[in-house]
Amino acid sequence: MMRTLEPNECERLLKSRYHGHLACTADGKPYLVPVSYVWTPKGIVGYTHEGKKIDMMRANPHVCLQVEDITDRAWRSVVVYGTYNELSGTEKTTAIDALGQFVANAKISPPFVREDMIAAVHPPAPAKHPVIYRIEIDEVTGRAFGELSDLS
Amino acid sequence: MMRTLEPNECERLLKSRYHGHLACTADGKPYLVPVSYVWTPKGIVGYTHEGKKIDMMRANPHVCLQVEDITDRAWRSVVVYGTYNELSGTEKTTAIDALGQFVANAKISPPFVREDMIAAVHPPAPAKHPVIYRIEIDEVTGRAFGELSDLS
Numbered sequence: 001m002m003r004t005l006e007p008n009e010c011e012r013l014l015k016s017r018y019h020g021h022l023a024c025t026a027d028g029k030p031y032l033v034p035v036s037y038v039w040t041p042k043g044i045v046g047y048t049h050e051g052k053k054i055d056m057m058r059a060n061p062h063v064c065l066q067v068e069d070i071t072d073r074a075w076r077s078v079v080v081y082g083t084y085n086e087l088s089g090t091e092k093t094t095a096i097d098a099l100g101q102f103v104a105n106a107k108i109s110p111p112f113v114r115e116d117m118i119a120a121v122h123p124p125a126p127a128k129h130p131v132i133y134r135i136e137i138d139e140v141t142g143r144a145f146g147e148l149s150d151l152s
Numbered sequence: 153m154m155r156t157l158e159p160n161e162c163e164r165l166l167k168s169r170y171h172g173h174l175a176c177t178a179d180g181k182p183y184l185v186p187v188s189y190v191w192t193p194k195g196i197v198g199y200t201h202e203g204k205k206i207d208m209m210r211a212n213p214h215v216c217l218q219v220e221d222i223t224d225r226a227w228r229s230v231v232v233y234g235t236y237n238e239l240s241g242t243e244k245t246t247a248i249d250a251l252g253q254f255v256a257n258a259k260i261s262p263p264f265v266r267e268d269m270i271a272a273v274h275p276p277a278p279a280k281h282p283v284i285y286r287i288e289i290d291e292v293t294g295r296a297f298g299e300l301s302d303l304s
Contacts, residue, residue, distance in 0.1 A: 021173045021184055021218065023175035023177075023182035024182055025181065025182040028212055028214055029177065030182045030184075030214065030215060031182075031216050031231075032231065033218065033229075033231070034218065034229060062180055063182060064175070064181070064182045068186055074264075079184065081181070109224070110224040110225070112227070112297065146264060
């Protein structure tokens with residue numbers, strides 16, 4: 001049976017995951033990419049290098065992030081409607097710290113996702129500094145189906 | 153090393169998968185959901201019930217579908233830019249046949265995805281008839297990282 005997730009269930013799912021899909025839009029056309037992220041009390045922190053996604057989010061900060069947990073017997077999915085906020089200065093440093101703490105404490109798999117996150121915290125070269133952003137959460141909805149287990 | 157996927161590699165990935173993420177947009181805001189689909193020579197066939205996604209795609213048919221294959225050592229991801237086309241009549245019957253053939257021949261997991269696809273082909277009640285759509289492919293791009301294995 002399908003059911004709606006409570007706000008605290010949505011937050012637990014977002015906190016327990018670090019992989020999602022992010023959509024943005026320009027000129028009436030959507031664009032969508034997989035992203036790694038870290039949940040923080042102020043919003044969803046992500047990182048990326050310059051490119052199409054960043055150009056679009058700079059021009060139009062409305063974004064949608066979807067995160068899911070699928071097992072053999074159940075699924076749950078959370079959709080975040082939010083606003084893209086590119087970080088700089090102290091906010092950027094704090095966000096990088098949050099990423100660094102997450103990488104240090106979480107069991108991140110597959111290995112290239114972990115390496116990707118480490119590269120965001122400790123860029124291999126100055127030219128490789130990623131853009132760090134935070135999605136300010138405007139609204140969250142979630143749905144689930146089947147027998148859900150506890151989130152690990 | 154990151155590399156661009158050739159068109160035939162993009163098509164092979166789309167053919168070998170049946171789970172992706174679909175983004176649409178309205179009023180400058182994106183929306184994003186996980187979807188099950190079947191690749192056909194004419195486009196990507198999907199199904200859904202009435203709701204926010206359908207309302208948005210009916211109002212603005214520009215969509216973006218992203219499909220990925222992630223293993224411990226590599227990932228590949230394909231992005232389809234396409235146009236939503238709600239099917240009726242013979243086209244709908246042909247699309248439902250393609251879904252039915254896929255369900256009969258493919259090893260679909262987890263079980264609820266298989267059940268969901270069967271329900272699209274053989275709705276449990278007339279009121280439950282899903283909307284069947286085809287994404288006409290306008291452009292496909294793909295990228296990969298790491299040592300890719302053959303697609304199964």
